[in-house]
Amino acid sequence: MIESHSVHGIDDDNFTFLSNQNQSSEYNSAIANLANKYEKKSAIDILKWSIENFGNKIALASSFGAEDVVIIDMMVKIDKTKTKILTLDTGRLNQETYDVMDEIRKKYDISIESYFPNSEEVEEMVRGKGFNLMYENIENRKLCCGIRKVNPLNRALASLDGWITGLRREQASTRLNIKKIEIDSSHNNILKINPIADWNEDMVWKYIKKNGVPYNKLHDKGYPSIGCEPCTRAISKGENRRSGRWWWEESSQKECGLHLDHSITKKI
Numbered sequence: 001m002i003e004s005h006s007v008h009g010i011d012d013d014n015f016t017f018l019s020n021q022n023q024s025s026e027y028n029s030a031i032a033n034l035a036n037k038y039e040k041k042s043a044i045d046i047l048k049w050s051i052e053n054f055g056n057k058i059a060l061a062s063s064f065g066a067e068d069v070v071i072i073d074m075m076v077k078i079d080k081t082k083t084k085i086l087t088l089d090t091g092r093l094n095q096e097t098y099d100v101m102d103e104i105r106k107k108y109d110i111s112i113e114s115y116f117p118n119s120e121e122v123e124e125m126v127r128g129k130g131f132n133l134m135y136e137n138i139e140n141r142k143l144c145c146g147i148r149k150v151n152p153l154n155r156a157l158a159s160l161d162g163w164i165t166g167l168r169r170e171q172a173s174t175r176l177n178i179k180k181i182e183i184d185s186s187h188n189n190i191l192k193i194n195p196i197a198d199w200n201e202d203m204v205w206k207y208i209k210k211n212g213v214p215y216n217k218l219h220d221k222g223y224p225s226i227g228c229e230p231c232t233r234a235i236s237k238g239e240n241r242r243s244g245r246w247w248w249e250e251s252s253q254k255e256c257g258l259h260l261d262h263s264i265t266k267k268i
């Protein structure tokens with residue numbers, strides 16, 4: 001059991017992190033109360049609380065898009081020694097993404113934990129369905145995301161008490177209702193922290209410019225978000241930002257499985 005302490009003005013005296021396995025209604029309501037209290041707190045305050053309470057048992061899962069580099073800069077400034085960053089190297093990333101990963105690694109003098117897909121699963125998939133299977137149908141695309149992203153993320157999160165994301169509510173219709181602190185029912189009920197859930201895009205870019213944060217140069221080429229090379233593209237002015245991902249699919253299907261809320265999908 002991990003007892004949390006009231007820090008940085010966040011009123012969390014009543015919060016007790018019971019355990020990864022705990023699924024009690026008491027736990028659920030404690031987290032719901034916590035989320036309500038934290039809704040108005042700043043990203044920095046939430047990250048301080050997360051890092052101080054969970055240390056290296058919490059990590060940012062980063063695709064090295066604009067939101068993620070903002071959070072990395074904040075985490076390093078809070079406590080570099082407890083800044084834990086993981087990333088999923090799907091084997092299909094853009095060169096620009098490797099460039100910014102190295103820039104970040106060198107600038108902040110931190111290591112980045114890469115998680116790769118299981119090689120046998122990838123080999124079997126591409127032997128059976130080809131290299132560009134994702135364009136053929138939604139099942140193939142989800143299979144590829146499952147093998148290259150979801151399974152490695154599950155492995156990465158298995159030993160953690162929580163993870164941090166750069167999700168923002170305005171990014172997609174599927175993200176409108178995210179809380180800054182949630183229970184991740186897809187990953188053993190660990191905490192999921194979304195410290196910039198209420199930020200808009202302008203706030204992200206102002207932070208990057210003001211603080212000189214290295215960013216992915218794909219953004220300069222019109223990419224609103226960063227993902228795998230075959231499934232991510234630049235958009236034109238006025239186009240919906242989600243049209244930069246899996247543009248051949250219906251918008252309601254555009255999640256890779258990393259951020260699915262299974263408590264919702266079970267009800268559908």
Ligand code: SF4
Pocket residue numbers: 090092134141142144145146148149227228229230231256
């Ligand atoms: S985003 Fe595309 S390439 Fe990447 S894992 Fe999903 S389907 Fe495969």
